[in-house]
Amino acid sequence: MTLDEAIYNQLPALQVIVPLIAVPLVAMMRARHLAWLACTLTSLLSFGIAVVITTELLAGATWQYAMGAWPAPMGIELRIDSFSALLLLIVTGASTLMLLAARVPIAAQIQSIRQPLFYAVWLLTLGGLIGILVSGDAFNIFVFMEISSLATYVLVAAGRDRRALAAVFTYIVMGTIGATFYLVGVGLIYMMTGTLNLADMGVRLEQVADSRPVMAAAAFITVGLALKAALFPLHIWLPNAYTRAPHIVTAFLAACSTKVAIYVLLRFDFLIFQESIPNHALHFAGLLLPLALAAMIVGSWVAMFEDNLKRLLAYSSIAQVGYILLGAGLISTTGLSAAVLHMFNHALIKGVLFLAVACLGVRLVQLRLSELGGVARHMPWTMSAFAAAGLSLIGVPGTAGFVSKWQLIVAALEVGPWGLVPIIAIVTSSLMAVVYIWRIVETTWFAHASTAVASVREAPSWMLVLVWLGVAANVYFGLQPQLPLTLATGAAELLLESCCD
Amino acid sequence: MTLVFGTFLLSMMVLVAIAIVREHNLFVAVMLSAIFSLLMATNLFLLDAADVALTEAAIGAGISTVLALGALALTAEAEQRHRPKYRWLSIAIMVLALVALLYSTQDNPRIGDPEAPVHQHVAPWYLEQTPILIDIPNVVTAVLGSFRGYDTFGEVLVILTAGIGVLFLLSAGRNDLLPNPRRIPDNTIRLRQHTIPHVIGKLLAPFIILFGLYVQFHGEYGPGGGFQAGALIAAGVILYGLVEGERPSLALVPPNLLYGLSLGGVLLYGGVGIASMLLGGNFLDYSVLMTDPIAGQHWGLLLIELGVGMTVTGVLLSIYHAFAARDPH
Numbered sequence: 030m031t032l033d034e035a036i037y038n039q040l041p042a043l044q045v046i047v048p049l050i051a052v053p054l055v056a057m058m059r060a061r062h063l064a065w066l067a068c069t070l071t072s073l074l075s076f077g078i079a080v081v082i083t084t085e086l087l088a089g090a091t092w093q094y095a096m097g098a099w100p101a102p103m104g105i106e107l108r109i110d111s112f113s114a115l116l117l118l119i120v121t122g123a124s125t126l127m128l129l130a131a132r133v134p135i136a137a138q139i140q141s142i143r144q145p146l147f148y149a150v151w152l153l154t155l156g157g158l159i160g161i162l163v164s165g166d167a168f169n170i171f172v173f174m175e176i177s178s179l180a181t182y183v184l185v186a187a188g189r190d191r192r193a194l195a196a197v198f199t200y201i202v203m204g205t206i207g208a209t210f211y212l213v214g215v216g217l218i219y220m221m222t223g224t225l226n227l228a229d230m231g232v233r234l235e236q237v238a239d240s241r242p243v244m245a246a247a248a249f250i251t252v253g254l255a256l257k258a259a260l261f262p263l264h265i266w267l268p269n270a271y272t273r274a275p276h277i278v279t280a281f282l283a284a285c286s287t288k289v290a291i292y293v294l295l296r297f298d299f300l301i302f303q304e305s306i307p308n309h310a311l312h313f314a315g316l317l318l319p320l321a322l323a324a325m326i327v328g329s330w331v332a333m334f335e336d337n338l339k340r341l342l343a344y345s346s347i348a349q350v351g352y353i354l355l356g357a358g359l360i361s362t363t364g365l366s367a368a369v370l371h372m373f374n375h376a377l378i379k380g381v382l383f384l385a386v387a388c389l390g391v392r393l394v395q396l397r398l399s400e401l402g403g404v405a406r407h408m409p410w411t412m413s414a415f416a417a418a419g420l421s422l423i424g425v426p427g428t429a430g431f432v433s434k435w436q437l438i439v440a441a442l443e444v445g446p447w448g449l450v451p452i453i454a455i456v457t458s459s460l461m462a463v464v465y466i467w468r469i470v471e472t473t474w475f476a477h478a479s480t481a482v483a484s485v486r487e488a489p490s491w492m493l494v495l496v497w498l499g500v501a502a503n504v505y506f507g508l509q510p511q512l513p514l515t516l517a518t519g520a521a522e523l524l525l526e527s528c529c530d
Numbered sequence: 531m532t533l534v535f536g537t538f539l540l541s542m543m544v545l546v547a548i549a550i551v552r553e554h555n556l557f558v559a560v561m562l563s564a565i566f567s568l569l570m571a572t573n574l575f576l577l578d579a580a581d582v583a584l585t586e587a588a589i590g591a592g593i594s595t596v597l598a599l600g601a602l603a604l605t606a607e608a609e610q611r612h613r614p615k616y617r618w619l620s621i622a623i624m625v626l627a628l629v630a631l632l633y634s635t636q637d638n639p640r641i642g643d644p645e646a647p648v649h650q651h652v653a654p655w656y657l658e659q660t661p662i663l664i665d666i667p668n669v670v671t672a673v674l675g676s677f678r679g680y681d682t683f684g685e686v687l688v689i690l691t692a693g694i695g696v697l698f699l700l701s702a703g704r705n706d707l708l709p710n711p712r713r714i715p716d717n718t719i720r721l722r723q724h725t726i727p728h729v730i731g732k733l734l735a736p737f738i739i740l741f742g743l744y745v746q747f748h749g750e751y752g753p754g755g756g757f758q759a760g761a762l763i764a765a766g767v768i769l770y771g772l773v774e775g776e777r778p779s780l781a782l783v784p785p786n787l788l789y790g791l792s793l794g795g796v797l798l799y800g801g802v803g804i805a806s807m808l809l810g811g812n813f814l815d816y817s818v819l820m821t822d823p824i825a826g827q828h829w830g831l832l833l834i835e836l837g838v839g840m841t842v843t844g845v846l847l848s849i850y851h852a853f854a855a856r857d858p859h
Contacts, residue, residue, distance in 0.1 A: 042813040046803065050804065052687070053797045056793055097677065105680045140702075140703075142707060146698040169680065172685060172688065176687050176688050179691040187699075220638065222647050222651070223648040223652060233647075233651070245634030
């Protein structure tokens with residue numbers, strides 16, 4: 030075996046081990062620039078591994094890895110398929126982009142001596158999220174959910190804004206309830222099957238299908254993960270946490286944290302429960318569709334009247350979770366692939382929007398619309414990037430946002446006459462997005478300059494380069510959606526493979 | 531007999547839980563939650579889960595109580611009263627969830643039923659194969675350390691996250707990350723004036739630490755391992771700190787050393803995994819560490835348990851000092 034092959038076989042493990050092993054090393058560093066550099070390079074390396082894994086996957090490779098060389102279900106197994114690969118790209122890509130941009134905003138928001146620890150916690154978040162994505166074991170997912178959640182709480186509370194502590198407290202309580210519900214569900218399944226391996230669970234659950242503990246498990250797991258995914262009406266932790274977190278942290282979390290919860294939710298519901306609980310598809314759709322539609326309307330509605338820029342975008346995220354679960358609730362290949370594709374596109378859109386907010390945050394303390402009048406005339410590059418990403422959020426043709434919304438509409442049309450309801454909701458919610466994005470554009474470009482922005486300069490050029498890189502990605506994946514679309518369709522077929530015939 | 535004890539202990543736990551929720555004095559609530567943990571530990575012991583019982587007793591009843599008291603010393607003892615909104619709605623949801631749970635328990639396998647699914651699938655394999663593949667008497671250690679060693683690596687990282695998180699958050703607005711022994715205020719909590727706790731505490735502390743070391747290195751043969759050992763050693767040092775005060779306790783184990791232990795433990799654990807990768811195996815495949823696979827497993831378990839013990843001791847003590855070394859004013 031050559032060295033290349035040896036490394037190649039270890040890639041699934043390296044994907045998660047690299048950021049985690051770097052944690053103690055970064056935490057030992059005293060110099061903040063060195064810590065930033067080490068953290069960014071680690072994240073970049075993770076992104077590289079994710080790219081290689083995805084490329085090989087598209088070329089037909091399958092990724093399975095036995096931790097400790099113990100065969101599943103005795104040992105813990107890692108498994109990467111097209112669904113996890115797409116999410117890996119989102120998480121590692123978002124982390125790398127935000128870290129590249131992080132130095133200036135973090136210097137403004139966190140004391141120098143604390144920065145190495147901040148970057149160590151960032152790597153813990155990254156490693157935890159990756160661990161969830163690559164894992165093929167229900168309890169192992171819980172362990173990594175704990176790592177990523179705990180680390181996320183710390184990241185949110187990291188800034189100078191002491192109000193973040195109150196926001197984090199709500200987040201901790203809600204997040205812990207979500208994780209506990211998940212664990213109770215996994216415990217019940219273990220009681221009925223004696224296994225923790227996801228694939229094995231799907232097989233063995235068929236023998237005890239339709240038993241009460243399994244139904245209770247489905248309820249616990251679905252509710253727990255919906256809480257983590259901030260599905261309406263379980264979203265109340267999200268707006269404050271996003272608003273009070275350091276800007277760059279918000280950008281990272283908005284791009285990936287709720288998506289990872291949705292990933293686990295879809296995996297469990299489609300690969301495990303739909304096989305073993307009669308009519309689960311119907312229950313799943315019956316529960317999720319109304320909530321998803323409500324999220325789309327309520328989230329966008331609140332965003333239309335919100336003054337705080339970050340909170341506005343947070344409510345918009347709640348609406349976007351609705352879009353994703355709407356696609357999943359249609360239980361069809363088109364619907365699911367639209368959902369998965371929208372996870373990718375929304376990460377691109379919100380990542381760029383919040384990164385533009387971070388650019389604003391470098392120059393301004395108050396990010397209320399009422400105090401941002403005319404700021405775009407001082408920061409034209411930042412605000413035009415914001416507007417461009419806003420177009421993608423609305424779903425203008427030629428942007429990434431259009432592709433997934435179009436897919437969603439196609440999927441809804443397949444349902445028949447009832448499909449009109451989701452289509453109306455999609456159009457209404459998108460029109461509301463036009464309103465709140467236009468409000469921001471109008472205020473920042475055309476309103477009378479407020480005194481707060483009089484002496485503001487454009488954001489650092491390095492950050493602008495990165496924001497515009499994100500805008501370019503939005504356009505690129507709007508015109509050339511093959512890569513995410515192939516992965517999303519692969520994911521949808523995988524999820525529907527074993528059920529819903 | 532188990533049934534009678536179990537019913538008694540579980541109903542006691544429900545009562546204590548209700549008392550904790552209804553209590554407005556935080557000191558009392560902390561004490562009640564220590565009792566809750568002790569009841570839980572006894573319950574786990576009844577179910578023959580000695581390893582978990584030991585952990586629950588040491589961490590749940592012991593250290594988290596001390597940590598909560600340390601946090602209380604920095605704030606107020608009485609809870610601010612406010613009437614929660616939607617109180618009846620919350621109660622209604624709780625009752626609904628409770629009814630659903632009770633409904634779901636009806637198909638549960640009976641406790642101790644040898645035909646239950648958990649005793650039919652992977653568990654028998656662990657029991658059969660542990661003597662052959664790993665050759666240690668404590669199957670729990672084999673499962674946690676080797677078969678599911680990757681989970682345990684994750685758990686150690688959870689602990690490290692907690693430690694780094696507390697140090698990071700409590701250092702906000704300060705000039706140093708770790709407590710500086712020279713700048714500790716003289717008025718921290720201690721029991722030097724109280725003769726009986728002082729004498730007994732000082733006598734007990736070394737024995738607790740010694741017992742911790744025994745649990746650490748005997749984990750393959752009896753209940754215990756790195757987690758329990760780390761908690762016990764930390765409890766011993768904390769007891770010393772409570773009796774003698776912060777300054778002597780920090781002089782005994784300096785904050786830098788604790789920080790190094792926390793990080794070093796994770797590095798050691800991950801390092802064993804990487805070493806097995808370099809030797810041609812998978813991550814945490816200890817069999818490749820030595821020419822004899824069983825000897826490799828022994829060495830692997832010994833090293834990772836040491837890593838766990840280091841991180842747990844380091845993190846628990848770092849968290850304790852981060853609270854205890856703060857000026858209450």
